[in-house]
Every structure is written in C-alpha cells, then in structure tokens.
Amino acid sequence: MAKILIVDDEPHIRLLLEQTLEDFEDDGVELIMAENGAEALEIIKAERPNLVFLDVMMPKMNGFDVCKAVKNELAMDDVYIVLLTAKGQESEKHQGLDVGADVYLTKPFNPDEIQAMTSNILGLA
Amino acid sequence: MTMYPADSKILIVDDDAFVREMLSSILEASGYRITTAEDGVDALEKYEADQEIQLIVSDVNMPRMDGIRLIQELKARNLEVPIIMVTSVNSISVAVDALSSGAIDYVLKDEGIQETIEITVKRALEKHQIKQHNKRLVAELAAKTREQENTLSYLNAIIGHIPDGLLVTNERARITLVNPALGGMFRQAAGPVVGRDCRELFADTLGPILDAISPTERTAVTVQVALEGGRIGSAIGTAVYRRVEGEEDEFIGYLIIVRDITHQKEIERMKDDFVSTVSHELRTPLTSVLGFAKLIAKKLDGVIFPLVPRDDPKVERAVRQIGDNVGIIITEGERLTKLINEVLDLSKMEAGKVEWHLAEAEAGELVKRALDATAGLFTEENLTLVEEIDPDLPRLYCDHDRIMQVLINLLSNARKFTDQGQIRVRVGKAEMGGEAAVVFAVSDTGCGIARENLAAVFDKFKQVGDLLTDRPKGTGLGLPICRQIVEYHGGTVEVESELGRGSTFSFVLPAAADRG
Ligand SMILES: Nc1ncnc2c1ncn2[C@@H]1O[C@H](COP(=O)(O)OP(=O)(O)O)[C@@H](O)[C@H]1O
Numbered sequence: 001m002a003k004i005l006i007v008d009d010e011p012h013i014r015l016l017l018e019q020t021l022e023d024f025e026d027d028g029v030e031l032i033m034a035e036n037g038a039e040a041l042e043i044i045k046a047e048r049p050n051l052v053f054l055d056v057m058m059p060k061m062n063g064f065d066v067c068k069a070v071k072n073e074l075a076m077d078d079v080y081i082v083l084l085t086a087k088g089q090e091s092e093k094h095q096g097l098d099v100g101a102d103v104y105l106t107k108p109f110n111p112d113e114i115q116a117m118t119s120n121i122l123g124l125a
Numbered sequence: 126m127t128m129y130p131a132d133s134k135i136l137i138v139d140d141d142a143f144v145r146e147m148l149s150s151i152l153e154a155s156g157y158r159i160t161t162a163e164d165g166v167d168a169l170e171k172y173e174a175d176q177e178i179q180l181i182v183s184d185v186n187m188p189r190m191d192g193i194r195l196i197q198e199l200k201a202r203n204l205e206v207p208i209i210m211v212t213s214v215n216s217i218s219v220a221v222d223a224l225s226s227g228a229i230d231y232v233l234k235d236e237g238i239q240e241t242i243e244i245t246v247k248r249a250l251e252k253h254q255i256k257q258h259n260k261r262l263v264a265e266l267a268a269k270t271r272e273q274e275n276t277l278s279y280l281n282a283i284i285g286h287i288p289d290g291l292l293v294t295n296e297r298a299r300i301t302l303v304n305p306a307l308g309g310m311f312r313q314a315a316g317p318v319v320g321r322d323c324r325e326l327f328a329d330t331l332g333p334i335l336d337a338i339s340p341t342e343r344t345a346v347t348v349q350v351a352l353e354g355g356r357i358g359s360a361i362g363t364a365v366y367r368r369v370e371g372e373e374d375e376f377i378g379y380l381i382i383v384r385d386i387t388h389q390k391e392i393e394r395m396k397d398d399f400v401s402t403v404s405h406e407l408r409t410p411l412t413s414v415l416g417f418a419k420l421i422a423k424k425l426d427g428v429i430f431p432l433v434p435r436d437d438p439k440v441e442r443a444v445r446q447i448g449d450n451v452g453i454i455i456t457e458g459e460r461l462t463k464l465i466n467e468v469l470d471l472s473k474m475e476a477g478k479v480e481w482h483l484a485e486a487e488a489g490e491l492v493k494r495a496l497d498a499t500a501g502l503f504t505e506e507n508l509t510l511v512e513e514i515d516p517d518l519p520r521l522y523c524d525h526d527r528i529m530q531v532l533i534n535l536l537s538n539a540r541k542f543t544d545q546g547q548i549r550v551r552v553g554k555a556e557m558g559g560e561a562a563v564v565f566a567v568s569d570t571g572c573g574i575a576r577e578n579l580a581a582v583f584d585k586f587k588q589v590g591d592l593l594t595d596r597p598k599g600t601g602l603g604l605p606i607c608r609q610i611v612e613y614h615g616g617t618v619e620v621e622s623e624l625g626r627g628s629t630f631s632f633v634l635p636a637a638a639d640r641g
C-alpha cells in the first residue's frame with residue numbers, strides 16, 4: 001500500500017494538501033502528516049513513504065536538511081521527494097536539487113498539478 | 126633691472142647756506158632735482174612730506190639734530206632712504222660713525238668735492254636700487270615659498286582627512302603616498318609603507334588591481350576587497366598621467382581609492398532579505414487562498430452544482446455568481462502570485478543579484494520552446510499565429526530560461542491585448558554596432574498603444590490603463606523585466622505601435638562571439 005507524507009508547519013497548507021490528495025485514499029493510498037522536519041525524518045525512517053511533499057522553511061529541521069539526510073545519509077533513493085518552498089528564489093532551486101530533491105515546486109502550487117504528479121509517481125491511472 | 130631715473134630727487138641738508146648752494150648747483154647740473162633742509166629736524170619733516178626724495182646728502186654737525194641722529198631717526202621711523210654723509214677732512218672718525226650708523230657712503234668736504242659728490246651720489250643711488258631690488262627678490266621668494274608651503278599643507282590636510290583610503294604608487298608600483306584612512310583599513314598599511322612594492326605588500330587585496338589597470342586604456346578598475354576587521358571595501362584604481370606640453374602624457378603611476386562599503390552592503394542585504402521575506406510571508410497565505418479556491422471551484426463544478434435544482438431563477442443566479450466569484454478569486458490570486466514573482470525578480474535584477482546561466486543557444490529553438498509553453502493561449506478561432514523563423518541564424522550566447530521568459534512575456538501580452546487577427550513571431554538576422562545579431566519581433570493586430578504612452582510601457586508599474594478595462598489586469602512589471610533581461614545580454618528592446626491597429630515589440634541580441 002502506497003504512503004504519502006505531507007510535511008508543513010502551516011496547518012492550512014497541510015489541510016490543503018490533504019484535501020488535494022484525499023481522492024487517492026480510494027485507491028488505498030495512506031496519507032501521513034508531519035509538522036516539522038525532525039518529525040518528518042522519524043516518520044520517513046519508520047514508514048518509508050513512497051512520496052513526500054516537503055516544505056523548506058520549518059522549525060527544528062528544514063526541508064533541505066531532511067532531504068539531504070534521506071537521500072545521502074540514509075540513501076533512501078526510492079523515497080520520492082517534492083520540495084515545496086515559499087521563497088521562490090532561483091538559487092534555492094539549485095540548492096534543492098543539489099540536496100537530492102526529485103522535484104522543486106514554488107508556492108502557491110496548483111492542486112491539479114499536485115494530483116497529476118502524484119498519480120504519475122505512484123503509477124495510478 | 127631698470128636704472129634709477131637720472132632726475133632723481135635729492136634732499137641736501139646743511140646748516141651752511143653756502144654749502145647747500147654749492148652742492149645744489151653741482152647736482153642740479155647733473156640733472157638731479159634738488160630740495161634742501163637746514164638741519165636734521167627740517168630734513169625729517171621735508172623727507173616725510175615728499176615721497177619723491179630718493180637720496181639724502183647731509184652734513185654731520187648741525188644745530189637741533191645732527192647727521193648721525195638724522196640717520197637714527199629715519200631708521201626709527203622705518204624710512205629707508207640712502208644717506209650720504211658730508212664730513213670734514215679732519216673728522217674721519219665721524220665718517221666711520223656715520224657708515225656704521227647706516228649711511229650708504231660719505232664724501233669729504235674738500236676742494237675735490239665737486240667731482241666726488243657726483244660719483245658718490247650716482248653710486249649710492251645705484252647701490253640703493255640694487256639693494257631694493259634684491260630685497261624685493263628675497264621677499265618674493267619668501268612669499269612663493271610660503272605659498273607653496275601653504276598649498277602643500279593644504280593638500281596634506283585634505284589628504285589626511287579624506288575618509289576614503291588613498292594609495293599612490295610610482296610607475297613601478299612602488300608606494301609613494303598613503304593617507305591615514307588607508308592605515309586603518311589594512312593591517313599591512315599600519316606601519317611605514319612608502320617605497321614598498323604595492324603588488325607585494327598588498328598581494329591579495331590591492332595588488333591585483335594594478336594588474337587589471339591598463340595604462341593605455343584610461344579606464345578605472347573597481348574591485349571589492351576585504352578590509353581589516355571583516356569589513357568590506359570597494360577599491361577603485363586608475364593610472365595617473367602627467368600632462369607634458371606638446372608631448373604625449375607621461376604615465377607616472379597608479380592611484381587607488383578604497384571606500385568602506387560595509388554599511389551599504391548591509392543595507393542592500395537587508396533590503397534583499399526584506400523583499401524575500403515579504404515574498405515568503407505573502408506566499409504562504411496565498412497558497413491557502415488560491416489552493417482552496419481551486420479546490421472549491423472543482424468541488425462546486427464536480428459535486429455541488431450538478432445537485433442544485435435550477436428551477437428557481439434566484440438559485441440559478443446564485444449558482445452562476447458563485448462560479449464567477451470563485452473564478453475571480455482564482456484569477457486575482459494568480460495575478461498576486463505573478464506580482465510577487467515579478468517584484469522579487471525585478472528587485473534581484475536591479476540589485477545585480479540574479480544568477481545568470483549563460484550558454485550557447487539557437488534562436489529558432491528558443492522561439493519554438495516559447496511557443497510550446499504558450500500554446501494554451503492561442504486556441505481562439507479568430508486568432509492565428511504565424512511563425513517566421515530565418516533558418517540560417519547566428520548562434521546566441523544567453524540565459525535560455527530568461528530569454529524564454531522575455532518571449533513568453535511578449536507573446537502573452539500580444540494575446541492579452543488582441544481580440545482577433547494575427548499574432549506574428551519573426552526571428553531574423555540583424556546587426557548591432559557592425560556585429561552580427563538576432564532580432565526577435567512579436568507583432569499583433571490588437572488594440573495598440575497611443576503614441577504618448579509608448580515611452581512609458583517599459584517603466585515599472587506603468588499600464589496603459591484605459592485600454593484595459595475589459596481585460597484581466599496585469600502587473601505592469603512584465604516589460605521592465607524584459608528590458609532588464611535583454612539589456613543584461615547587451616541587447617536592446619523596442620516598441621512600435623499604432624492605436625487600434627496593433628503593436629510590434631522587438632528585441633535584438635548580439636550573436637555569440639566566435640569562440641576558439
Ligand atoms: N501587445 C501589446 N498591445 C498593447 N498594449 C500593450 C502590449 N504589450 C504591453 N502593452 C501595454 O504595456 C503595459 C505594460 O505591459 P507589461 O509590463 O507587460 O505589464 P502587464 O502586461 O502586466 O500589464 C500593459 O499594461 C499595456 O498597457
């Protein structure tokens with residue numbers, strides 16, 4: 001059963017992502033939430049989600065560091081990471097891809113795009 | 126030297142009228158003008174009253190005031206006039222007294238006086254004139270020296286107080302002058318540095334500037350340097366030339382000025398941080414607003430509206446309005462997003478903080494990609510899109526994404542301001558200052574721009590408002606960004622337009638210089 005982890009310190013953004021993705025629950029996908037980087041890292045280690053939507057600016061541990069830990073230190077290549085940032089600076093995009101993120105999106109994101117991306121990555125029609 | 130005038134005026138002082146007469150007639154015969162006095166007191170009065178008197182010929186023994194006293198009195202009054210003493214044959218010692226008191230010469234009162242007085246007067250006048258002349262020269266020299274010393278201490282005071290660091294070298298880069306401010310900026314400049322090699326002493330700060338200065342091209346070189354205590358300096362260097370009359374200017378050394386820009390940098394950084402913080406703080410709520418609006422629109426269309434009975438016209442109207450209103454929230458939210466992106470972009474560009482990713486590019490390829498990206502815009506039936514791409518174009522060297530951004534901007538403007546007709550994209554060969562270049566032009570048959578508004582369309586936040594009433598409002602930042610991007614690449618942007626008939630926005634980029 002596929003798992004998607006949603007990580008953002010803003011509850012409204014978590015809610016938005018949850019509602020955007022809740023139709024996938026009908027396909028048996030499990031949605032998991034985390035409020036900060038440290039919690040996210042614990043969940044990733046324990047649950048090994050297939051897909052992570054990861055905010056960048058968060059307390060405790062930022063998205064870049066989580067991404068680096070997952071992709072480099074834990075070498076969990078099969079965890080697909082989508083970085084979501086509100087900064088929208090180009091230098092950050094490079095930084096994001098440097099730490100191993102698979103995709104880098106700026107907020108505000110388009111829910112349609114998130115849905116399309118998800119079914120693509122999880123191989124759902 | 127001008128000679129004393131032959132008709133110089135002479136004051137003859139003697140209590141003996143006979144002697145006065147005699148001397149007067151001798152000297153008058155030689156062409157001098159004569160005036161007389163009877164004793165020292167009389168002489169002083171007369172001399173003080175008559176500016177023309179250039180020489181005094183005086184007896185020694187006289188009542189009231191004798192000759193020696195007369196000399197002393199004149200001296201005491203600071204009156205500089207040569208005096209010849211006429212002394213008796215038997216009083217040589219008086220003559221010595223007279224000379225040591227300041228008489229210029231003396232004559233003996235004997236039968237030879239006729240000849241000697243004439244010679245002595247002449248010599249005395251000459252001698253006095255030479256003396257005066259020398260005195261003037263010495264005074265002038267002193268004044269000049271003083272003036273130069275003044276200028277020097279004036280310049281030194283200025284240099285000493287320039288808040289910027291100053292370093293001057295000779296033509297072999299040996300340091301000839303530094304000011305105190307420079308000493309505070311570099312550890313190496315704290316001690317004596319005159320005579321040291323600038324390249325060596327400041328190997329990793331100011332030295333490299335000298336190598337960057339070309340003594341033949343007279344351009345200044347600006348470099349950022351690290352200063353003492355983690356501060357930041359901006360050093361500007363230039364070659365120094367001395368003007369040589371009728372010849373080429375002579376290269377005499379280098380001059381470097383260092384300004385502490387730590388504070389400026391800090392402000393720039395704060396402004397930067399501010400813009401990106403604001404952008405971040407706006408994006409977060411905007412993500413919710415826009416995201417939920419889109420979800421609502423979807424749920425309304427997909428789930429709710431189909432279930433709403435439309436028999437009641439009020440319900441029917443409400444459904445239509447809710448759909449429209451959510452649509453407006455979405456469009457405006459998107460406009461706000463665009464505005465945030467563009468403000469961030471433009472402020473980065475203006476601060477020179479954009480990272481440019483330059484690479485070789487094919488103009489036609491860029492245009493095709495821009496057209497692909499905007500394909501969604503050109504689906505209207507009464508709008509045709511025409512491409513005209515010269516297959517044989519010089520290659521470009523540019524930031525692909527940024528040039529695409531320009532093209533997409535121009536294409537979406539063309540679409541936005543054109544209801545029907547044609548949008549034409551042309552890419553062709555061009556020239557810029559005699560060098561190969563490529564011109565990109567986007568023409569439309571839209572509303573056009575009035576002549577008086579043409580110049581303003583590239584300005585920040587300028588929108589030709591009245592024409593826009595029935596269109597989605599833009600941000601007014603698209604074209605200024607286009608201009609920044611194109612000008613960064615050494616190109617130019619242009620617009621031609623006729624109100625009601627259409628517009629052509631074009632830009633020219635220089636071709637890639639032949640590499641290798
Ligand atoms: N193709 C065009 N036809 C007519 N007017 C145009 C066209 N392109 C730009 N303009 C005018 O220039 C203004 C500034 O354009 P721009 O900087 O792209 O901002 P925006 O499109 O966001 O309003 C527009 O608002 C419009 O008035």
Ligand SMILES: [Mg+2]
Pocket residue numbers: 534537538599600603604
């Ligand atoms: Mg525009």
